Amino acid sequence: MASGRHVTLLLLMLGYAGWASGGCREAQLPRDCEALCSFDQHGQVTSCELRAAVLLVNNSKYEISLMKVMPVLDLAVAKARSLGLLPYWLKLTFFPQDDGCDATYAQIGAIDSYSSCVHVFFGPACDYCVASVGRITKFLNAPLITTGGFTYDFTEKKVTCADEYFMTVRMGALSFRDIAFVFIDQMKRNRWKKMHLLYDTNGQNVVAGRHTCQLMMKSMVQFVKKEEIDYGTFDVDSVHVKDYPEVLRDHIGNVYSVVVMCANATTIREILLAAEELGMVDSGEYVFFSIELTSSDNSTKEPWRVVGDTPERNEKARKAYQALLTVTTRTPDNVEYLNFSREVKSLAQSRYNFTFGNSSVSTFVTAFYDAVLLYALALKESLPDKPGEVNLDGGNLTRRMWGRSFKGITGYVHIDENGDRIADYSLLDMNPETSKFEIVANYYGANKTLEYIPGKRIHWSGDRLEPPPDTPTCGYDGSLCPDNSLPGYAILSIVLSSIVVFLVVGSVFIYRHFKLEAEIASMTWKVHWEDVIVMPSEKFKAGSLYSLAPNKQRGSQLSIYSEDNMSLPGGMDRRSFVPTGIYKTSKIAIRPIPRNKVEISRPLLLELKRMKDLQHDHLVRFYGACVDPPHCCLLTEYCPRGSLQDILENEQMKLDKVFRGSLIHDIVRGMGYLHASDIRSHGNLKSTNCLVDSRFVLKIADFGLHELRKPHPLDPDEDRNSYAYWRKQLWTAPELLRMGRRPAEGTQKGDVYSFAIIVHEIEMRQGPFYLGNASNLSPREIIEGVRRGGGSPLRPFLDETSVDEEVASLMDRCWAEDPAGRPDFAGLKEIVRKINKDSRINNLLDNLLSRMEHYADNLENLVAERTADYLEEKRKCEELLYQLLPKSVASQLILGRSVIAETYDQVTIYFSDIVGFTSLSAESTPLQVVDLLNDLYTCFDSIIENFDVYKVETIGDAYMVVSGLPVRNGMNHAREIARMSLALRDTVMTFSIRHRPNEQLKLRIGMHSDVIDDNDST
Structure with a gap:
């Protein structure tokens, strides 16, 4: 402190007046007590003392006692000092007083402390003590900061000095009013309209002294009445433990389902054991709540277990506690609080010779830490930075503590405008797996809401999933339910x-x-080879569709049966049709079994019977099997239109949206029926084993009987480097590709993936697994990419402009990498039905007629195109014929008539050749000779068009023309030939040989007039 500066003596004076006035003291009166400040030799203040009374019971059995609180106060002063809330010159001294949890002793301790010049009171904790001291401090003009005062009386408004607890600040993390709000929230949430209150008058008195539970229930009743909730009460303190079952029968019985209890842990356990004995727990119609005012170790307690009790009773208690829910104050579980708890224990042991034990420090005790910080915050706003005259008016300090928030050791502390701390509460339920209580919900006093913890739920007794009604349905003894016993x-x-x-x-x-065994033994599927009439083999003969359409051979074999799955004997050409025959007047497809001998086992017999019984509009019918060597084969329905792949690869076949939707719908219906049958799955679904019958109905083939379809074990394995080996796996799901030995029957989700690839084929018509024009991956590279998977798995290319959004979404879902993400065919049926909702197809007959109409229209277009091509070729042939023969002769030949010889009396013939043509040809190349004759005769032909003549023939360099036939021109024939000859001569004079431009071409001309027969001319 600077020398020479005079600082006025700090006056810390409180006054006292008679209580009879009923008001607060408005002026500070001096007290006869020692000076609280120290002075230096110059008379300046160097330090001052602030005295605080601590009114608590000096008995460790109580939740809040002097030996537990004093180390907390010491740590709080040190914290306030480090935060700068207490000035360096001010010393805070505590004066502990034992109030014995008795109102009389509390009053005496308050008067004695006031006589010792204390300026603030911390405590007391017992409610009766808080009430008596709270009324005194109003007249002493000193703040009372307590962690007690739980009853609703202390929550009344403190607006004026005339109010009873005008100088009281409640710092405790508990309020009977707020606990009542917790239960009212539960009543409203579960639609309960009535409840019963069981309590032990002096239960949990270590928290708030005498009558703690009675005061708790008194507060509860005040707020339950306002909500118009029906209630009943009973004090179990008035009966013996052995009478608890009778109490439950008489006061709860079949009237109340919701029971709220406040008592010691031992009493709660005995009440629940009595309830379990009466059957209230097993019935699931009752729920018990326990109000636990203490807050330490909530989540680890096993209140049902009592050391020293029999295992049988402990087990009964554990079962009974399944019907119990506990409401208690919320305990901090952060690291800072746990470290503080250990620090308090250490200081209590070293400074006050007190041991807490293994449990953590209660929030009632640590609340005094927050109380000191709150008082220091208000004090800092009233004291100067240096020693001097200050105003320690208790009323002013009290108001500064109201309506503020700060961070305390238990978390953020909120003091409302009435000087009461806003506290939070927890709802605990016993986990049936661990038999320990866990927090399932928290009640937040700031907004008065109960919030359940995510992933947690209440385990109601009787394995109920919902809370019971507020009135038992049948009662603990079943007496409310009618007697339904039968005579x-x-x-x-x-x-x-x-x-x-x-x-x-x-x-x-x-x-x-026995019927099944008889059917299996009868082998209705068995076919004798002599009953089958084999049809002659025909190659590439199909219906009118294929006879009119050119076969592009883009990988399809135009097979009547699935070529990929055919296990044909060696040497048989896959491009030929599958063998066909007649069986019982039905045309069938004969599929050879790739082995000479078939061993019939019971599983195979059962599967053959199932295949024989399996019939559906969109499944290829199985007629039977022949197992007579060497004609082992399967007989199935014959589908003359070939496979779906054949139709898709036929560019002349137009598929509109309705037709495509019908094909997809047929696959979904067939596969849906197959998955619902005993066959369960296909395992090898492809566009090549989706066959089309004569009515353009799509049918699924190659399912079941995998034991007969696979090659013989002794047969050589297929070449793994061949194109066909990898191509036929383009429809296989990625999870199956990753298997070392994939099942022959596949999986249902794998079939859905194959269906997506087929839908892509139908929509794009670019073959299986089309990746776009820019991709040139081989089938093996595609399979490796699909097997690899990853975040962006390899899938076929989708052209968003040509594929409907709904269909594209369908494919994306069906070829999902995760099989669980793919829909099943039952769900696909609904999806496809929605996609086709705008089509004209409503039933099977409409579907068939629509397909046949589309097929007929397609045939008409093909016929029209072929007719136009034919007429164009006919026109070209006629033009050529007119160029080769006279028009009159050509016309007769075109009409199919014979040409009759005719005599012409007046005809002149012109003939010419090139002089020296032989030597000229010898000296020229063949191409030069051709160019010469072509140039010359092109020139001649352009000249003779101007005359009435007819060119008969040109042979080498000879050129022959006639006039007077085939059209007679009278006497003009000689003149026309003569004029033409002169024109040709003049042209030759100026004609230039391309490869000999300096050489003159010479033409020898002859003419002859005579009678001629037109047979000679032709």
């Missing part, structure tokens, strides 16, 4: 009827078993 004769009738039903059902099962 003896009715019971006898039921027993006899049950025996009869059992015998009938058993007989049905036995009959069906």
Whole structure:
């Protein structure tokens, strides 16, 4: 402190007046006590003392006692000093007083402390003590900061000095009013309208002194009344433990389902044991709540277990506690609080010779830490930075503590405008797996809401999933439910009827078993080879569609049966049709079994029977199997239109949206039926085994009987480097590709993936697994990419401009990398139905007629195109014929008539050749000779068009023309030939040989007039 500076003496004076006035003291009166400040030799203040009374019970059995609180206060002063809340010159001294949790001793301790010049009171904790001291401090003009004061009386508004607890600040993390709000929230949430309150008057008195639970229930009643909730009360302190079952029967019985209890842990356990004995727990119609005012170690407690009790009773108690929910104050679980708890224990042991034990420090005790910080915050706003005259008016300090928030050791502390701390609460339920209580919900006092913890739920007794009603349905003894017991004769009738039903059902099962065995033994699927009429083999002969359409051979074999899955004998050409025949007047496809001998086992017999019984509009029918060597084969329905792949690769076949939707719908219906049958899955679904019959109905083939379809084990394996080996796996799902030995029957999700690839083929018509024009991956590279998977797995290319959004979404879902993400065919049926909702197809008949109409239109277009091509070729042939023959002769020949010889009396013939043509040809190349003759005769032909003549023939360099036939021109024939000859001569004079431009071409001309026969001319 600077020398020479005079600082006025700090006056810390409180006054006292008679209590009879009923008001607060408005002026500070001096007290006869020692000076609280120290002075230096110059008379300046060097330090001052601030005295605080601590009114608590000096008994460690209480939750809040002097030996537990004093180390907390010491740590709080050190923290306030480090935060700069207490000036360096001010010393805070605590004066502990034992109030014995008695109102009289509390009043005496308050008067004694006031006589010792204390300026603030911390405590007391017992409610009766808080009430008596709170009324005194109003007249002493000193703040009272307590962690007690739980009853609703202390929450009344403190607006004026005339109010009873005008100088009281409540710092405790508990309020009976707020606990009542927690239960009211539960009542509203679960639609409960009535409840029963069981309490032990002096239960949990270590928290708030005498009558703690009675005061708790008194507060509860005040707020339950306002909500118009029906309630009942009973004090178990008035009866013996052995009478608890009778209390439950008489006061709860079949009237109340919701029971709220406040008592010691031992009493709660005995009440729940009595409830379990009465059957209230097993019935699931009752729920018990326990109000636990202490807050330490909530999540690890096992209150049902009592050391020293029998294992049988402990087990009964554990079962009974399943019907219990506990409401308690919320305990901090952060690291800072746990470290502080250990620090308090250490200081209590070293400075106050007190041991807490293994449990953590209660929030009631640590609340005094926050109380000192709150008082220091208000004090800092009233004291100067240096020693001097200050105003320690208790009323002013108290108001500064109201309506503020700060960070304390238990978290953020919120003091409302009435000087009461806003606290939070937890709802605990016993986890049936660990038998320990866990927090399932928290009640936040700031907004008065109960919020459940995500992933947690209440385990209601009786394995209920919902809370019970507020009134028992049947009651603990079932007396509320009507007696539905049957008389003896009715019971006898039921027993006899049950025996009869059992015998009938058993007989049905036995009959069906023997019938199944008889059907298996009868082998209705078996076909004898002599009953099959084999049709002659025909190559590339199909219906009118294929006879009109050119076969592009883009990988398809135009097979009647699936070529990929055919296991043909060696040497048979896959491009030929599958063998066909007649069996019982039905045309069938004969599929050879790739082995000479078939061993018939019971599983194979059962599967053959199932295949024989399997019939559906969109599944290829199985007629039977022939197992007579060497004609082992499968007989199936014949589909003359070939496979779906054949149709898609036929560019002349136009597929509109309706037709494409019909094909997709057929696949979905067929596969849906197949998955629902005993076959379960296909395993090798492709566009090549989707066959089309004569009515353009798509049918699924190559399912089931995988034991007969696979090659013989001794047959050589297929070449893994061949194109065909990898190509036929383009439809296989990635999870199957990754298997070392994939099942022959596949999986249902794998079939969905294959269906997506087929849909892509139908929509794009670019073959299986089309990746766009820019991609040139081989089938093997594609399979490796699909097997590899990853975040962006390899999938076919989708052209968004040509594929509907709904269909594209369908494909994306069906070829998802995760099989669980793919829909099943039952769900696909609904999806496809929605996609086709705007089409004209409503039923099977409309579907068939629409397809046949589309097929007929397609044929008409093909016929029209072929007719136009034919007429164009005919026109070209006629033009050529007119150029080769006279028009009159050509016309007769075109009409199919014979040409009659005719004599012409007046005809002149012109003939010419090139002089020296032989030597000229010898000296020229063949191409030069051709160019010469072509140039010359082109020139001649352009000249003779101007005259009435007809060119007969040109042979080498000879050129022959006639006039007077085939059209007679009278006497003009000689003149026309002469004029033409002169024109040709003049042209030759100026004609230039391309490869000999300096050489003159010479033409020798002859003419002759005579009678001629047109047979000679032709």
